[in-house]
Amino acid sequence: MHEGAIAEALVEQVRRWLPADAVLRRVHLEIGRLEHVEPSPLRLHWTALTLDTDLGDAELVIEHVPLVVRCGACGHEHEPDEPSYLICPECGSARPEVIRGAGVVLRRLEADQPEGDPDGHPGRRERAQAQ
Amino acid sequence: MDIPVVENVLKLNDEIAAENRERLRAHNVACFNLIGSPGSGKTTLLERTLPLLTADLRVGIITGDIATTRDAQRLAAHCPHVTQINTGGSCHLDANQVKQGMRNLPIPKLDLLIIENVGNLICPVSFDLGQGATVGIFSVPEGADKPAKHPRIVLEASLLVLNKTDLLPHVPFDREVFLADLHALREDVPLVELSAHTGEGIETWTEWVRGFIAPGALAREHTAV
Numbered sequence: 001m002h003e004g005a006i007a008e009a010l011v012e013q014v015r016r017w018l019p020a021d022a023v024l025r026r027v028h029l030e031i032g033r034l035e036h037v038e039p040s041p042l043r044l045h046w047t048a049l050t051l052d053t054d055l056g057d058a059e060l061v062i063e064h065v066p067l068v069v070r071c072g073a074c075g076h077e078h079e080p081d082e083p084s085y086l087i088c089p090e091c092g093s094a095r096p097e098v099i100r101g102a103g104v105v106l107r108r109l110e111a112d113q114p115e116g117d118p119d120g121h122p123g124r125r126e127r128a129q130a131q
Numbered sequence: 132m133d134i135p136v137v138e139n140v141l142k143l144n145d146e147i148a149a150e151n152r153e154r155l156r157a158h159n160v161a162c163f164n165l166i167g168s169p170g171s172g173k174t175t176l177l178e179r180t181l182p183l184l185t186a187d188l189r190v191g192i193i194t195g196d197i198a199t200t201r202d203a204q205r206l207a208a209h210c211p212h213v214t215q216i217n218t219g220g221s222c223h224l225d226a227n228q229v230k231q232g233m234r235n236l237p238i239p240k241l242d243l244l245i246i247e248n249v250g251n252l253i254c255p256v257s258f259d260l261g262q263g264a265t266v267g268i269f270s271v272p273e274g275a276d277k278p279a280k281h282p283r284i285v286l287e288a289s290l291l292v293l294n295k296t297d298l299l300p301h302v303p304f305d306r307e308v309f310l311a312d313l314h315a316l317r318e319d320v321p322l323v324e325l326s327a328h329t330g331e332g333i334e335t336w337t338e339w340v341r342g343f344i345a346p347g348a349l350a351r352e353h354t355a356v
Contacts, residue, residue, distance in 0.1 A: 001225055002221075002222060002253075002254035002258075004255075005225065005258075006140055009141055009142075009143060010140050012143070013138065013140060013142070013143075017136050018134070019132075019134070029140070031315060033332045034282070034283050034286075036254075036257075036283070037259060067208050079272055082350065083282045084280070084282045084316060085277040085315045085316075086315065086316050086317075093318060094140075094314055094315055094316060094317055094318040095318060095319060096286070096316075096317070098286065103138055103139055103140075103141075104139070104140040104141070105137065105138065105289060106139075106140055106141065107135075107136060108134055108135045108136050108137070109133075109134040109136060110132070110133055110134075111132045111134060111184060112132065113132040113218060
């Protein structure tokens, strides 16, 4: 249910990273299984926030990251079938340390570079700060 | 053009949370974030706890709700330093709201800051606020399946509370299933069973709070899952 807050943070973050005048095409996101963030409402919020803006044509590309835990007793790593059952299949302990599967991560952006803009063009925020 | 980022989407929240944590640490203020469902008894637990703490400890409270100042009014009867945050529609507190709330409290004079989150077992767990510990609260009438359905709070919490134990004879609640589910997630998870209504078990809880405030506990790092 916190997809709205995630989408707002994402829009702000994308604007921070996107070079000025670049046209955003794709946003590559990773969503951890433990995060309880659903793609459908996230897309809806993203669309609502970016509709009729310069980000409005971009596509959200979402990759789901499985939950991986390391056993605090024996060190064995495994991918649980269920996030509510984290008993180690090797030693039977339940002292899991989450290795993967938490958080929402912005991996990368794809954008069309405007003509004449060199690589390493400063982002909007940096440019605004420089002014 | 490919722009590599690899950055947590909640990075700004986490940065403000780190500022909050640093400010609290600078003033030796212990802080826990109380997370539970609507009606699990968060405010009632604090109402029962505050008279047992405020004789010798200075406590501040930030309480979050979508609407009304009712929780703040209830808690203000027991504690002079209470501030209410109304989130509007948001189902959790974020670090910036807590930063604003801290401005309404005499942080340098406090021993303990309690953040009572918006009633919700899911979203609040994802937002670091700057706390030193997370306390998760379940209650008997919610049913025994809540830990299994909300694994992240079990993984994140420094302590779990099972509230409303006085209702055990009156409502269906399989305590064995509750404990088995908890222990399939974390075999060593600390659990206090109590009734904030009758006061049964409340001493174990206040012992934990006092131990948490103790100087050794102040250095504890918040470890996000």
